[in-house]
Amino acid sequence: MSEGTPAAPTSTPRLVGPVEVIGTGLLGTSIGLACRRAGLEVLLTDVLPEHVRTASGLGAGRPKQPGDQPQVVVVAVPPDHLGQVIGDVLTATAGTDTVVTDIGSVKSGPLTAVASHPEVARYVGSHPMAGSERSGPLAGHEALFEGRPWAITPHLDADVEAVETVEELVKATGAVPVWLTPHEHDRAVARTSHVPHLMAALTAGRLATAPPNHLALSGQGVRDVTRVAEGEPTLYGQIVSANSEAVLDLLGEVRHQLDQVIAAIRTGDRATLEGVLALGAAGTRAIPGKHGRPARPMQSVWVSVPDTAGQLAKLFADAVESSVNVEDIRIDHDPTRPVGLVELVVDAEQADHLLDSLESRGWTTHR
Amino acid sequence: MSEGTPAAPTSTPRLVGPVEVIGTGLLGTSIGLACRRAGLEVLLTDVLPEHVRTASGLGAGRPKQPGDQPQVVVVAVPPDHLGQVIGDVLTATAGTDTVVTDIGSVKSGPLTAVASHPEVARYVGSHPMAGSERSGPLAGHEALFEGRPWAITPHLDADVEAVETVEELVKATGAVPVWLTPHEHDRAVARTSHVPHLMAALTAGRLATAPPNHLALSGQGVRDVTRVAEGEPTLYGQIVSANSEAVLDLLGEVRHQLDQVIAAIRTGDRATLEGVLALGAAGTRAIPGKHGRPARPMQSVWVSVPDTAGQLAKLFADAVESSVNVEDIRIDHDPTRPVGLVELVVDAEQADHLLDSLESRGWTTHR
Missing domain, CATH: 3.40.50.720 (NAD(P)-binding Rossmann-like Domain)
Incomplete structure (x- = not known):
């Protein structure tokens, strides 16, 4: 092959x-x-x-x-x-x-x-x-x-x-x-799935008891960080328990670094704090692009979508017609507004073509 | 009105x-x-x-x-x-x-x-x-x-x-x-932004040193959990440091619960583990506007506000103290009158609570 x-x-x-x-x-x-x-x-x-x-x-x-x-x-x-x-x-x-x-x-x-x-x-x-x-x-x-x-x-x-x-x-x-191998797999998913799930749950847990007016400030960031924590607790309890050794190894690292962060914030040690944040930024860059390809430069195209039946499906259909490979779709749907904003993430090289194509089909786009 | x-x-x-x-x-x-x-x-x-x-x-x-x-x-x-x-x-x-x-x-x-x-x-x-x-x-x-x-x-x-x-x-x-109020805002963003960012960074940090074939298993979950950690470390170091008190309060809660999770996994205490996961799931549901839920019924509460310095801010502070999420504020500000009328738009279910709370703090309200 x-x-x-x-x-x-x-x-x-x-x-x-x-x-x-x-x-x-x-x-x-x-x-x-x-x-x-x-x-x-x-x-x-x-x-x-x-x-x-x-x-x-x-x-x-x-x-x-x-x-x-x-x-x-x-x-x-x-x-x-x-x-x-x-x-x-x-x-x-x-x-x-x-x-x-x-x-x-x-x-x-x-x-x-x-x-x-x-x-x-x-x-x-x-x-x-x-x-x-x-x-x-x-x-x-x-x-x-x-x-x-x-x-x-x-x-x-x-x-x-x-x-x-x-x-x-x-x-x-x-x-x-x-x-x-089975062993390598288990260590890999502890890192890419089980520990991220637990961290999302710990983060989301802080929201459960928050005053409602505080939660009004929830933006896309906290929604993304916590989304997976919505999964069924019994199922994830089984999954994490079945991989306890690899999960505990990583949680030990997390706990150690959390202690560093707490001490750094308390003492104003900006260098240590930035070090932890920089390691996190490096981690996000280590995630491979889809299908294991190296990450290509991506660009976002925003489209205003009237909140009426079928409009979102029509947008997807029109995007598909443009032959542009849409890598990701993020829908910012605020129920109190009549118009939603949809973010289409595409290859940077294809963004202009997509914008032209959607505009020619009557969509309001934002560059 | x-x-x-x-x-x-x-x-x-x-x-x-x-x-x-x-x-x-x-x-x-x-x-x-x-x-x-x-x-x-x-x-x-x-x-x-x-x-x-x-x-x-x-x-x-x-x-x-x-x-x-x-x-x-x-x-x-x-x-x-x-x-x-x-x-x-x-x-x-x-x-x-x-x-x-x-x-x-x-x-x-x-x-x-x-x-x-x-x-x-x-x-x-x-x-x-x-x-x-x-x-x-x-x-x-x-x-x-x-x-x-x-x-x-x-x-x-x-x-x-x-x-x-x-x-x-x-x-x-x-x-x-x-x-x-400024103080409430800072406590809110610690919960909805700064701590989620730090948790994303701690999670993403575990990816920075992972074997590449482990990262091949990265799915949408870990991408979402870690996305915000890509932000500039210097900037987020400044932001977190500027809100150290509220951030440290929440990180203390996170650390306590992380210790519970580690102990629960180590000892096979499935009930505690599921409890933490269930609290996380409840937290994701507390974020407003998820799943494009229908807009909730709103109700207006009117308050008379003397047109003297600080009265409007005091009203905001008192409304915030009531933990009611104020969706909109409309100020009917007639410069010829010594008293203005402020309309607070809130969840219909919370309107009575807000009225009671404001009246107990000396405000003249209008139902």
Whole structure:
């Protein structure tokens, strides 16, 4: 496979389906929808029959029937149950070629739980870096994984065919495979997901008891910092607990540096304070651009959008017509105003073209 | 003025210009652009002549010339220099009606610096809740303040005409005035801006030294949590230092809760961990205007205000003490009458509480 050009298929596709999804919450339902879009048959299972009905009604697949023989099983249950369910599936499919993966946020724990299973070679863990502060099948979306990193974390005894099948599944959803060992994965997500979530929660916690007139000063910054903290406390409690070692290492660093900040502010030690802030700025620059590309210069284009039905969808449609790749969309929707402001983040080189295109379609833009 | 209908202007607009902007960085340039859009003449000043040239070239105004007589001066210099520059402007405009405001992120410090100035009545602090992780005049934007909260923080000796002129300036930029005392403002922004910024920096700092393949798992969550940490370290060092007392109070709370989280993860105390996460989730829901919630029903409360120095500021202070979020203030200021009528627009649910609170402080209210 040569770098830089799209890979031509090197062999008959391994992934032909059916794909079984166990757990039809936000992620399971989205995987079903993405696989259906890719033309694969999808079988749905959940301890909550109404979730299966909802996901099925959304087009994510059909309820699994006795006698169905899935080629791949995706275990998408809450973290506390992952090891148990993966082991049960390996046992239930003993003697077959069925590949089993899970999409849990932590990879070492489930692997440890099934490491001594005689058929562990058919299991390959994975983890899509996509989600939402919403949950449940109704929040599912076929494009949830589009362009997002999806970690694949093979263990040493994993069957190569099984690994490649999981890679095809990841690509079928539109995600970008990222290869890590289970241990490295867990240390990575502690840093890029679990600790950021806890820090967002600690920050948002200060807002819970604030006087309402103080919160009137909330700008985009605090909304961004705290957004992920809206996620379901029970779920994130499970995730963080399942990755306690890596999370505690980083929280120790945070606590040490928080103490430095407190002392620096108290004593007026501006150099130390600026040092911590500069390290943070360096950290934001270390985050790779989308799809793992180096970060390109971006530019924002603002558009006034009347707050009437369909106007936002029309803006997106017009932006798409301009053939400009919109990297990010931020909607500043103040319910007390009749006009909202939408920020479209695009390649700096494409900004002028987008502005011209939108203006020619009657939009009021701001450079 | 009847309830339910927008207030017609009760007098000739006070704000006619010119508006002088001292400091043509991101915010100063954006204010110039917004005022020009509103048809006001704008005069630009900066210690860096190239910044004035850039801002002027972008259409934010023209360089100030000797003999120019600004009606309003907006001091938009870095926090460390605010008090000095505000005092200098008051002295340079002694004997005139020139109104002076600043847009510093902290309000108590600059006020203290000029509190004993003989012409302090012409100074009214303010603070737009808008910005960007970018800086400099080139990042300026005429729509930066559109629909954003902009705090106005009158002190007890502020001239009523000056307060109203600053309110008109805020509205001319498209921003939404939020009324707070200087002290309350500083406590509010510690919570909604300064501490979130520090938390983002502490989180982002963990990314600065991470292995690149770990960072490949960065999703939208960590990008959002850390985005504001990209801001200039020197500037944010000044801002945080200028608000040290309120920031330290909150960082003490954060440190206490971080210790709880560390202990809970270490000992497997899932209930405590979930409690912290649930408090965070509640905090995100406390931010006003999220999810495009429908506008809440509003109600007006009228208060008679003797037209003597400091009475309006005292009303604001008393309203703030009641912890009611004042959405709008309309001043019916008839120069021939010794008593003015002030309309406070608040959440309908909070109106009775505000009336009780103001009456208990000696105000004459009208339901």
